[in-house]
Amino acid sequence: MGKRIGIVGGEEEAHCVHMKRVLEGRGAEVVVLDTNRFPARQDMTFRDDATLLGQDGLTDLHAVYVRTIFYSLPFFEADPTLGQQPGGETLFADWHVDYTAERERQSFLTSFVRALGLRGVKIVNPIESFDLHFLKLLQIAILRDAGIPVPRTCATNDPATLAAFADEVGKVVYKPVTGGASCQRLTDKDLVADRLERLRNAPAIFQEEVPGVNVRVYVVGDEVVSATIIHSDDLDYRGTETGFEPIELPPAVAEMVVRAKDLCGLAFTGADLRLRPDGEFVLLECNPSAMFLGMVQATGAPIDETLADYLLA
Template identity: 35%
Template sequence: MGVLLIGPEADLQVKAVTRELEKRGVETALWDASSWPGDVPATVRHVGDQTSVSVADTEEIPAEYHTIYLRQLGFDARYPEFESELDERPLSVINQIREYRGLLLSAVKRLQDEGVRVINPPEAMSIHDLKPWQLSTLSAAGVPVPETCSTNDPDEVRTFANRVEDVIYKPVTGGGHAHRLEKDDLEDERLTRLANSPVQFQERIDGDDVRVFVVDGEAVAAARIVSDALDYRSVEHDVERIPLDSLDPEIERAACRAATQLELPFTGVDVIDGSDRFVVLEANPSPMFATFDELAGTRVADELAAFLADP
């Protein structure tokens, strides 16, 4: 019995976990999320009261694989591979993506119903797009989060900016960079553009970006991102491992609590560690960790593989 991985073959996380599982002698298989749309077969069949799933060359999954590592199902219209086709025939591409997603997600959920453990479960994966809900769930559980207002209403933004001195804004669903809210941003002309799409406005917290990886309820690694930029991802940055015995125990507890509240057996929790307080920004349901392991010497792939390997 082994572990099935779902994600693009070239993904660094998929590669690192496969390597660590193989080191442990665990059998692995991959549903390469980059093979679809394409001619790699995927079928869910119902005959009488029996349902069976066969995808790529994996059959008999419940018998052969006790666990799935769901790194990435794919089928997101924002991926660059869909760009040119989206220009030409947007509606049919969006429908095709939906159809593939519906089939493959059904396959994963069917396997889950049959007792295959899925890390992270599909329901938990979807919270990545629900950042306002994440923040409300975390704050209700006593995890400190920044003051935030997610809105498409210019008046709400002005009220927020009057009350909170230093404000950043970023997408509600992630995937963009955080920017400082400037005076010009509060002009009518600029704020009316909120009608196109709501935005997350948030109190800026001055401090270090810290990432805490949690596996099965326990912190297994932590790192500090070394950068002077507001959003470290916009520039080259370095990462430094924080040995777990020198991680602030309050931060460790908050990260574990975030993982539990959001029902994430595996997560990377983003924290800003300021001089007088810390806040949790989000818990990522499919965090990237390969670069942390490489640059900071953390051993997240190893810890995750140990968890996946043990049914």
């Protein structure tokens, strides 16, 4: 029997299904810790020095691929069916009960997987690294302080500070401090008093709009597996991709992305960059649970195979 590899995520989620198949194709035995089925339909136990999935002690796991884990900050749509309905911005249906249960569930799962790491299982990516994705400002600060080129950034709740930043920078985009929602251009319509006052409800990230095109770079371990220009007519390309164009990164840029991945505590990342018309690359973020199947299908880049190599190494 080959090595045993764990996958954390939804059993039917496309990346979990695919990686299970690739790993089994290499002779590995794969066990899925199904985050969707827990706690209603999957037994998990944390006892003294043991973490059990059903009766399986998981002691001989070689590595775990974490497709989905819960961040310590909750998602909007903890119940995914809610987001589909009018008024779907509701955080939880019966919010105080659901929120409490969800918090318990997330705490359990996070401790469970981190305890596996504590006991020597290779976790890809380390659970600690996932929170940084929700702490976009901290990630930018870490990268910036290490000399990685990032966009000029101002996150504030102060309308006057934003107005001064917009004056200084020119073209500005904005996005939530936790990320996730689509990135928008700041226009004159935003710079009016009653709209600006909304910053008093919550701060937002404002950044210089980096001109050029989006580039997605996948890194596994120290290896840049693929770098691809993603064409789109929209500022935020997600969902409106019009084409993929593989590119060769200059060695210094490849090194920069690998270093950024390390600074974020990641073993595997899909990093978002902008390639400016003057040829300079600017890093937007390193994602801890990057989707990659679309890229494998579009470009043939062996992201899945390289990730399997890394898990089995």
